[in-house]
Amino acid sequence: MDVHRTESTRQRLIDVLKTQERFDIRLRAIDEADDYDTTMGVETSEPVEPWETGKASDFTLEHHMRYSPTPVRTIRRVLQACDVRFEDVSFVDFGCGKGRVLLVAAEFPFRKVIGVEYAQELAETARSNIRRARPDGRRCHDLEVSVQDAAEFLVPPDAGVCYFYEPFSATVAEKVVRNIEESVVRHPRKVVGCLVGRGLPAQDGWDGGASRVGAVLRGRRGWSLARSIASPDDPYYDAWLFTTGGERRGAA
Numbered sequence: 571m572d573v574h575r576t577e578s579t580r581q582r583l584i585d586v587l588k589t590q591e592r593f594d595i596r597l598r599a600i601d602e603a604d605d606y607d608t609t610m611g612v613e614t615s616e617p618v619e620p621w622e623t624g625k626a627s628d629f630t631l632e633h634h635m636r637y638s639p640t641p642v643r644t645i646r647r648v649l650q651a652c653d654v655r656f657e658d659v660s661f662v663d664f665g666c667g668k669g670r671v672l673l674v675a676a677e678f679p680f681r682k683v684i685g686v687e688y689a690q691e692l693a694e695t696a697r698s699n700i701r702r703a704r705p706d707g708r709r710c711h712d713l714e715v716s717v718q719d720a721a722e723f724l725v726p727p728d729a730g731v732c733y734f735y736e737p738f739s740a741t742v743a744e745k746v747v748r749n750i751e752e753s754v755v756r757h758p759r760k761v762v763g764c765l766v767g768r769g770l771p772a773q774d775g776w777d778g779g780a781s782r783v784g785a786v787l788r789g790r791r792g793w794s795l796a797r798s799i800a801s802p803d804d805p806y807y808d809a810w811l812f813t814t815g816g817e818r819r820g821a822a
């Protein structure tokens with residue numbers, strides 16, 4: 571047995587866990603300041619590890635990320651920056667978890683707000699949150715949660731804003747992006763891809779500032795980086811907007 575290798579693997583795992591602990595403490599402070607869950611009567615704050623859901627397998631443990639919500643102010647800032655007519659398009663959150671992004675997206679007059687989530691328990695929580703949430707300020711009333719692997723999701727012809735907060739690996743993202751591209755070929759239109767976050771801790775440590783979905787879209791034919799958005803909550807939640815067939819705009 572290679573003792574040095576075992577030691578360095580152990581140290582790397584400890585570093586990842588410590589990083590994750592610091593990350594969760596920071597998120598808790600942001601969420602407590604926002605008080606979104608209490609105000610809305612929902613539960614979206616508590617992170618959930620992939621092995622806590624009934625569907626954990628070797629593949630999901632490697633390619634699917636944990637549930638952890640985007641801070642509310644960041645979601646609003648990102649959606650406000652989307653250069654689309656909300657009334658004309660549907661919104662999709664790929665990996666919607668407990669549905670916080672769906673509830674905030676429904677503050678905008680989208681035609682429809684759709685969440686895709688592979689973990690049944692999380693999808694059920696999202697549905698229950700949608701039922702329970704105070705309806706004040708809701709401008710879209712057509713919300714739906716689909717329980718399935720995002721890679722299998724049939725992209726609706728009017729999907730105009732696709733949201734990703736570090737949901738899965740580049741392998742899964744490649745399939746999802748291909749599905750969006752095929753939908754755009756069949757129904758030509760502009761799609762805004764919102765990529766939030768600088769990368770969650772992986773088994774081998776931080777990604778070093780590179781979102782996994784971003785790694786798929788960066789420099790990809792047919793997509794251009796429209797703008798970057800500084801998160802009002804923490805630089806970790808900075809976002810990048812990519813568009814199909816859209817005009818290039820300067821970084822924010």
Ligand SMILES: C[S@@+](CC[C@H](N)C(=O)[O-])C[C@H]1O[C@@H](n2cnc3c(N)ncnc32)[C@H](O)[C@@H]1O
Pocket residue numbers: 633634635636637638639640663664665666667668669670671686687688689692718719720721734735736737738742
């Ligand atoms: C970092 S959380 C983001 C949650 C939510 N979008 C937000 O920003 O508040 C990622 C979510 O993606 C889900 N997920 C991971 N892989 C997935 C896949 N292949 N298909 C659908 N959902 C997936 C996880 O279960 C988790 O709920």
